[in-house]
Amino acid sequence: MQSTANYLWHTGDLLGQGATASVYKARNKKSGELVAVKVFNAASYLRPHEVQVREFEVLRKLNHQNIVKLFAVEETGASHQKVLVMEYCSSGSLLNVLESPEHAFGLPEEEFLVVLRCVVAGMNHLRENGVVHRDIKPGNIMRLVGDQGQSIYKLTDFGAARELEDDEKFVSIYGTEEYLHPDIYERAVLRKPQQKAFGVSVDLWSIGVTLYHAATGNLPFIPFGGPRRNKEIMYRITTEKPAGAIAGMQRRENGPLEWSYSLPGTCQLSMGLQNQLVPILANILEVEQTKCWGFDQFFAETSDILQRVVVHVFSLSQALLHHVFVHAHNTIAIFQEAVCEQTGVAPQDQEYLFEGHLCVLEPSLSAQHIAHTTASNPLTLFSNASENPTGLTFRDPALDVPRFVPKVDVQSDYSTAKSALGAGHQALRLARTLLAGQELMLRGLYWFVEMLQATGRKTLDVTQTALLFLSSSLGTESSAAGVPELPEVKKAAELRSRLQTLAEVLSRCSHSVRETQRSLSALSAQLVESRDQVHADKSIQQIQCCVDKMFVIYKQFKKSRQRPGLAYNEEQIHKLDKVNFSHLAKRLLQAFQEECAQKYHASLVTYGKWLREVHETRTHLRLIGCSVAACNTEAQGAQESLSKILDLLSHQLLQDQTRSAQASPPLTAASPSPKSEGLIFHMQELCESMKLLAFDLQDNNRIIERLSRTPSAPGI
Structure with a gap:
């Protein structure tokens, strides 16, 4: 046990260790509160005094929720070593999060945005106080869990930090080589003499590497054999990187350098977020400091992302879920x-x-x-586009599952198990995404079919009502028997013929709508059955079970690699664990490929057929709408013509009555001709029927038009 006046800790509770200090979990002697203490070693006291006290001075100046708090500076009782008492972050560092097999391919989008928000806020506070960190990396970004279960990330380890304004330079060397700006890397790692001075933009390079690492689970610049084994190629990749490239890799020894201008398809960030993030990475991962963005532009662009809200949009024509970021x-x-x-x-x-x-x-x-x-x-x-849905394109997780070496090698076996378990988690995520995609496309298409059915029912009801009125109107033809041969009567007969044609068109429309309704009902039943099958799918549970069992073996391998060697019996168990792990990985991949991937692709084919059927049905209903609209126009024209004929006949009847009254004896009342009365009554009846018919056809037309209008029109 070690202690200061107010805190004590055990040297076994090591949280982290660096070149000049070690960090331990400690407790307040009075309250029992957990804290972190940074204890400096002998090497730290070989540095100049102003360098030794710089971290204290910087931390005292800073006060922000995304920067680890400094509570006190104390000394150990015996050796009088300086001790920084700081906020304890119980969930480790961002590096711990990324080293988990679950995040082998990067963080989920929601967690990445939390990291981005916290790092940007912390760095903004540093720049407001004129501080450059000089050692930004995942290991120096601590994580704790808030009261509501949310992640909070905090910048820590200000041993390399110093006060520096935007236009100032420094020449001293600090940092971790994978995250170093190439100019610093050349001098610190390759030991090449150069007289360059460095500005605050070196922190931006480190942030760029850190954000890429968080988004993908890997470093952006990887020479063959790894960054630590092939330092010259590492330097070449970072300095020869073309403008706009955000990653570079050498796949084989002495092989060419391959550049990437986008994030890998295995990362969990949506294309909507990637489109916002990639330009930022391209402009802060710029080797020439004069071309690199400054902090002002970096803060402006990242703040623009963080101020946006995401709208989730599932495209039925593509069978793809999109994240659309807008203000x-x-x-x-x-x-x-x-x-x-x-x-x-x-x-x-x-x-x-x-x-x-x-x-x-x-x-x-x-x-x-x-x-x-x-x-x-x-x-x-x-949309109106009748294309084959592409669905989600993905990399087969089997391509990322390595094989164990035949011999027992605890370090190699641990690395292999970690990579395979990472691929297992990726398969599990993909399985969930594919199943969710099937649910969304079946549910969305079902909703649209239901909407078409509702429209069809309304169309059918109104069309049937219109047919009844037409039948009633056409059935009154006998009441006009014996009417004098007048031009108006002939015109009325022509209108009746047009009405007969209108009735036939509506009858065909009614029959067609009925057929369409039957087809839509059958499709709706198929969609419900398919959704039930999706809900009954057990492949995710199978994959999850394999992942859980693989994780138990992985934890054992993680313990074994920390030991100097295995006893004979332990080695035999280790061999059996390797065999079991390989069998579990095989079962997992088989479940993914046969139960998830194959079913998903088969469902896309069926879904594409149904989608085309819905497009055709919708087009057909729109054509029916056009026919009904034409009927409406005919009905309106007929109604107007009949009204004119009725007015004319009424006027003629009035004239006949007037003439008869003038020609008859004074005491005899004039009476209209029975034939004229029958004609007038017949025309009035027909006109009233046509008015009702026109009204209902207009209502029918409005319903049909709603389906064919653009989205800005009122909904059904």
């Missing part, structure tokens, strides 16, 4: 343009469903009016 104050028109960039669907062709209902997006409104979405409850985008 809440942006207009919906800007959101639609962002959707277009990711999906290729033009704004005027975008139609949305949300929770099964048509979602009307008014382009002039702000994006904050968009409903709150999640990955499992996104906006569902439907």
